[in-house]
Amino acid sequence: MSLTKSELVEIFRKLVLIREFDLLAIELRKAKRIYGAVHPYVGEEAVAVGVCAALRPTDRITSTHRGHGHCIAKGADINRMMAELFGRVDGYCKGKGGSMHIADFAIGMLGANGIVAGGMPIACGAALAAQLEDAGKVTACFFGDGATGEGEFHETLNIASLWKLPLLFVCENNRYGAGNAVESVRAQADITLHAPAYGMPGIAVDGNDVLAVRDTAAEAAERARRGDGPTLIHCKTFRSLFHAMRDVPPPETRPDDLLAAWRGRDRDPITRLEDHLIGGGTVTTAELQQIRDAVKRDLDAAVAFAEASPYPDPNDLLVDMFAE
Amino acid sequence: MREITFAQALEEALIEEMERDERVITLATTRAPGLENKFGDKRVRFTPISEAAFTGIGLGAAGSGFRPVVHWGMVTFSFVAMDQIVNQASKIRYMFGGQADFPVTYRCTTGGGMQVAAQHSQSPYSMFMHLAGLKIILPSTPADAKGLLKSSIRDNNPVVFFECSRLASTTGPVPDGEHVVPIGVADVKRAGRDVTVVGLAYYVREALAVADTLAAEGISLEVVDPRTLVPMDADAIRASVRKTGRLVVVDEAPATCSAASEIVALVTEDAQTFRALRAPVQRVCAAPVPVPFSPPLEQAALPDRVRITTAIRRVLA
Ligand SMILES: Cc1ncc(C[n+]2csc(CCOP(=O)(O)OP(=O)(O)O)c2C)c(N)n1
Ligand SMILES: [Mg+2]
Numbered sequence: 001m002s003l004t005k006s007e008l009v010e011i012f013r014k015l016v017l018i019r020e021f022d023l024l025a026i027e028l029r030k031a032k033r034i035y036g037a038v039h040p041y042v043g044e045e046a047v048a049v050g051v052c053a054a055l056r057p058t059d060r061i062t063s064t065h066r067g068h069g070h071c072i073a074k075g076a077d078i079n080r081m082m083a084e085l086f087g088r089v090d091g092y093c094k095g096k097g098g099s100m101h102i103a104d105f106a107i108g109m110l111g112a113n114g115i116v117a118g119g120m121p122i123a124c125g126a127a128l129a130a131q132l133e134d135a136g137k138v139t140a141c142f143f144g145d146g147a148t149g150e151g152e153f154h155e156t157l158n159i160a161s162l163w164k165l166p167l168l169f170v171c172e173n174n175r176y177g178a179g180n181a182v183e184s185v186r187a188q189a190d191i192t193l194h195a196p197a198y199g200m201p202g203i204a205v206d207g208n209d210v211l212a213v214r215d216t217a218a219e220a221a222e223r224a225r226r227g228d229g230p231t232l233i234h235c236k237t238f239r240s241l242f243h244a245m246r247d248v249p250p251p252e253t254r255p256d257d258l259l260a261a262w263r264g265r266d267r268d269p270i271t272r273l274e275d276h277l278i279g280g281g282t283v284t285t286a287e288l289q290q291i292r293d294a295v296k297r298d299l300d301a302a303v304a305f306a307e308a309s310p311y312p313d314p315n316d317l318l319v320d321m322f323a324e
Numbered sequence: 325m326r327e328i329t330f331a332q333a334l335e336e337a338l339i340e341e342m343e344r345d346e347r348v349i350t351l352a353t354t355r356a357p358g359l360e361n362k363f364g365d366k367r368v369r370f371t372p373i374s375e376a377a378f379t380g381i382g383l384g385a386a387g388s389g390f391r392p393v394v395h396w397g398m399v400t401f402s403f404v405a406m407d408q409i410v411n412q413a414s415k416i417r418y419m420f421g422g423q424a425d426f427p428v429t430y431r432c433t434t435g436g437g438m439q440v441a442a443q444h445s446q447s448p449y450s451m452f453m454h455l456a457g458l459k460i461i462l463p464s465t466p467a468d469a470k471g472l473l474k475s476s477i478r479d480n481n482p483v484v485f486f487e488c489s490r491l492a493s494t495t496g497p498v499p500d501g502e503h504v505v506p507i508g509v510a511d512v513k514r515a516g517r518d519v520t521v522v523g524l525a526y527y528v529r530e531a532l533a534v535a536d537t538l539a540a541e542g543i544s545l546e547v548v549d550p551r552t553l554v555p556m557d558a559d560a561i562r563a564s565v566r567k568t569g570r571l572v573v574v575d576e577a578p579a580t581c582s583a584a585s586e587i588v589a590l591v592t593e594d595a596q597t598f599r600a601l602r603a604p605v606q607r608v609c610a611a612p613v614p615v616p617f618s619p620p621l622e623q624a625a626l627p628d629r630v631r632i633t634t635a636i637r638r639v640l641a
Contacts, residue, residue, distance in 0.1 A: 093421035125384020320422030
């Protein structure tokens with residue numbers, strides 16, 4: 001499917017923004033300027049950006065513990081994301097959520113989730129709402145390969161297919177769940193095979209090729225909007241960095257040859273798109289550099305915004321517990 | 325006033341709320357042909373036996389503009405959906421900074437005394453009370469059941485609505501037409517002078533029966549029904565205890581970390597009420613065992629009128 005130059009440039013910008021946001025989050029965490037855990041999405045950016053490029057603003061998503069990329073891809077404000085990481089009152093959750101609980105219901109981002117597979121039933125609920133509203137909205141449900149071990153994964157695939165819910169099940173198979181390789185925890189390594197078992201199409205896609213992900217998601221979204229039900233999109237990708245850090249990044253435990261195989265301009269989702277766009281004459285190196293510079297400026301501004309925001313007032317501890 | 329059963333009262337509430345607001349939908353593992361005929365199978369969803377999935381589906385649909393009423397069947401079956409209840413529903417509003425409302429009602433039957441043994445005779449409401457973020461309802465009469473279910477469906481928060489199994493076929497007066505009972509307001513089911521008996525669900529009835537018996541001896545019981553466990557109407561309970569100076573709490577859950585314990589704490593930590601107490605408080609609860617099957621054993625495990633009466637005599641001694 002052919003995209004306009006401005007669409008392609010926006011896809012590139014979002015890939016870079018996610019990359020730089022998470023690299024910055026790591027540095028901020030090491031410097032103890034932000035709190036909690038950081039789960040970097042570095043290397044997997046093409047999944048969120050590709051899928052969200054196929055969605056409309058009114059479509060919804062659910063996310064995971066590794067959720068910064070999903071937020072940015074869906075159009076979240078990085079100032080408010082950063083303020084949340086800093087635990088400040090102008091954060092998306094007024095400092096009550098932190099990295100693993102960022103949500104922006106106004107843009108259809110129904111929440112990161114600290115529980116593996118925990119967002120999957122919620123995504124089905126959003127898709128049921130969309131089906132009842134009958135306004136052609138879809139929901140994209142992001143989850144890791146680790147989630148396939150959970151009952152919620154199997155329950156939701158079955159129900160969504162049974163009810164033909166307008167849903168995209170987006171599996172981010174980065175080959176590991178924390179320190180454990182997929183083959184070490186799954187009897188059947190191929191996640192795509194769950195799709196036929198639950199009566200839905202399953203499509204494996206190169207998760208580091210943002211345009212391939214986008215095309216696959218667009219087709220699945222179209223199918224969902226037609227009322228033909230969910231699709232399992234199995235995105236094969238790789239986590240470039242560690243699973244999670246608190247005070248310091250943990251040591252690498254994955255084999256060298258695997259790490260080497262995923263390194264290189266032709267594997268990295270950003271350089272890959274960059275080479276494609278420049279090679280095809282769509283953009284110039286200078287234009288892409290301008291985008292990178294703008295992203296850096298935006299992130300500097302986000303940190304400034306976050307640091308200028310006050311901490312929440314302890315007197316507001318009980319605010320937001322119950323709706324009126 | 326007309327008399328209907330507890331179960332009929334709940335059915336009426338649901339139908340009226342579905343008529344009132346087309347965003348009310350239901351999810352349950354058993355078919356409801358009456359409801360399906362009336363409202364269609366889009367709004368009346370018959371689900372696979374996938375409690376984790378449909379508990380979260382209710383939550384997600386609530387966050388997307390609907391008012392789902394999710395029926396777990398027995399509270400027993402909610403335990404396979406604990407992630408969605410504990411990690412998601414109870415926390416979702418606060419942890420996201422109050423940016424959305426989640427008007428979902430989780431219905432379930434509860435309680436023992438039905439000879440269906442350990443797994444199907446549970447009263448775990450205090451487990452849910454403990455999770456800040458859920459409203460917890462436990463009515464004892466058909467009228468309260470109807471009025472509180474209507475309020476729960478209209479409430480903009482996740483509500484867990486417990487329906488005591490032993491009350492399902494009991495009857496009572498229920499007003500015609502719109503009848504709504506506010507969440508968080510206790511009800512004095514019988515006014516009295518000597519002892520406050522706080523009963524829950526089935527044990528409100530049992531306390532009333534004991535009150536009738538003891539009235540013949542000139543002992544006057546005040547029977548208070550909290551009706552809502554979160555938020556708990558501490559003021560009403562304390563006011564009663566300040567009047568009588570004596571408190572017995574009766575419930576069929578085991579006493580450890582129970583609703584009964586919470587009620588006792590709310591009463592005793594209030595200085596004025598504490599000073600009004602004229603005797604140590606008593607809890608009449610289930611024995612700390614899984615509810616056994618054989619009738620004599622089950623009866624021994626659960627509170628009964630004899631044990632309630634004994635506790636009352638103890639606080640009067
Ligand atoms: C139910 C549950 N169990 C365990 C954890 C701890 N945990 C957090 S992330 C993670 C690994 C998840 O792997 P995967 O789903 O593949 O996602 P990835 O981290 O690779 O993106 C685990 C085990 C959790 N958050 N939730
Ligand atoms: Mg993984």
